[in-house]
Amino acid sequence: xxSAYQTWQEDCPYCGAKCDADFVDNGVGLTQCxxxxxxxxxxxxxxxxxxxxxxxKEEKKYGWYAPGSEPGSSAxxxxxxxxxxxxxxxxxxxxxxxxxxxxxxxxxxxWWEEIRKP
Numbered sequence: 582x583x584s585a586y587q588t589w590q591e592d593c594p595y596c597g598a599k600c601d602a603d604f605v606d607n608g609v610g611l612t613q614c615x616x617x618x619x620x621x622x623x624x625x626x627x628x629x630x631x632x633x634x635x636x637x638k639e640e641k642k643y644g645w646y647a648p649g650s651e652p653g654s655s656a657x658x659x660x661x662x663x664x665x666x667x668x669x670x671x672x673x674x675x676x677x678x679x680x681x682x683x684x685x686x687x688x689x690x691x692w693w694e695e696i697r698k699p
Contacts, residue, residue, distance in 0.1 A: 593619035594643040618663040622648035628655040661699030
């Protein structure tokens, strides 16, 4: 039996490499809070809260976006690659702590779009 604080890996459905996901301590165990993603071929799990987009037959079959395609909209992404929630939080705080532009309409949304680009 696994511990409540043990994470797991999944095999990439495209290349077979071991894949990790981001997990967070919810007080009674760990909850997955980011998609499984492959650092080898850059495929990623389709998240339940991703904005809908056209999927290929393989993507529908596997429940993962194809290798090299854009990660889902709910994933933490910097420079085109999925990152953990802690790294994303650090970058967000670096940009916005004490930054008066935070209150400017569209500034945060623009930053979010720009930081995701490869």
